[in-house]
Amino acid sequence: MKPGKVYLIGAGPGDVELLTLKAVRRLGLADVVLIDDLANDEVLQFVPKHAEVVRVGKRGGCASVAQADIEARLLTEARAGRCVARVKGGDPFVFGRGGEEMQALLAAGIAVEVVNGITAGLAVPATLGIPLTHRDHVHGVTFVSGHTHQGDEPDWAALAKSGMTLVIYMGMSRLGLITEQLQQGLPADTPAAAIQYGTRPEQREVVGTLATLAADVAAAGLGSPALVVVGPTVDLSRLPARGQTIEKEFA
């Protein structure tokens, strides 16, 4: 039997309108869909009626067995000649383990196509009017994971010195430690924001400084999934009242 193809599809940050045209078209080809927790279920409206939907719940630190199971399932489905849509939150190649899945599939001779998505680091700051770069302030942006794997820690001192806007994914559980380390290389009053459920109706945010953010987040009761943004352009945010928590209606 001719093996099927696997589409590694980025579903974007939450707002289903941020799907690309390519993602919509590829979803329309699926016989089976493997979808992550962090991807918005609304993307399933673009899947054919006959398609089987498999929820492969992953959130934060997932066990490697689960990842191996996902990869095994992708192989099984493709080998059965089915067209597989593997749907991830954000972009498949930014903290999505898409690289690992691609490697496993290519090693088995299965065709793979990567369909990009808007990663949260692009979309979530934009909801607050925070540009990631700005000629007068900053010449680049770093997307970094605050969730360590096997005790491997990003070099926060080097990142602090790099002069980039820092967008930290999965950093909420270690926010105090991270903001403290960043203050080794950045002023304590560097603007910083944390945004939970970005681009979704239940989005909530806190804006402060590197020195205050961890306490601000605790006081406001923000949790995961959330994104942290650090750098001068946070100050260009068009929040109506900086330094305050803005709670929107839950949808």
Add this chain to the structure above:
Amino acid sequence: MKPGKVYLIGAGPGDVELLTLKAVRRLGLADVVLIDDLANDEVLQFVPKHAEVVRVGKRGGCASVAQADIEARLLTEARAGRCVARVKGGDPFVFGRGGEEMQALLAAGIAVEVVNGITAGLAVPATLGIPLTHRDHVHGVTFVSGHTHQGDEPDWAALAKSGMTLVIYMGMSRLGLITEQLQQGLPADTPAAAIQYGTRPEQREVVGTLATLAADVAAAGLGSPALVVVGPTVDLSRLPARGQTIEKEFA
């Protein structure tokens, strides 16, 4: 008269299929479109027939007068009550000067909505199967401009030490200098790639190392617009023949 609204729209890296659903819908509301050179003209298929299209050619180092003219035109159109689509290549908040335009509009009391696009740094490496992050190799990615403004140079030594995958925009004219400086903090054999016209039919790429890339690019005759990617995941690329130039048919 009630002022119009301005949509700062990211058109993505070139492939029109990488437009978001939101971008398509906002384009459909436009009375006037101001479009950059780097955005693919095909996006204009989504604009209403009555819409006026204004090409505001910008490529590489544009004069500040031109930028001021663009901002003035955005204000004039919005004040005349028109709905304005300001279309940029990639994402409006990543090297797109969208932050400056947003500031000018908000200062004048004009409503602005940012519509994200797939920035080239996400899409172009994906065409070669290069993941930007990978649990076993790298915990983040930096998008940085190699085009300096007012002699302001990114701290390449800090970036080299940061451990991030580096994606360098607008770095081709200074590639020798940049790769040399990165070798102060990264091994000479760090995998590196340059990709011109990424995601378009005329895409061409060279894959080598930090030590060889500038010469490889010169030998292959690659130029701007192009993206440079540096880091271990470049080695995961599924190019058929690493180290060689792959020329695709011109469309």
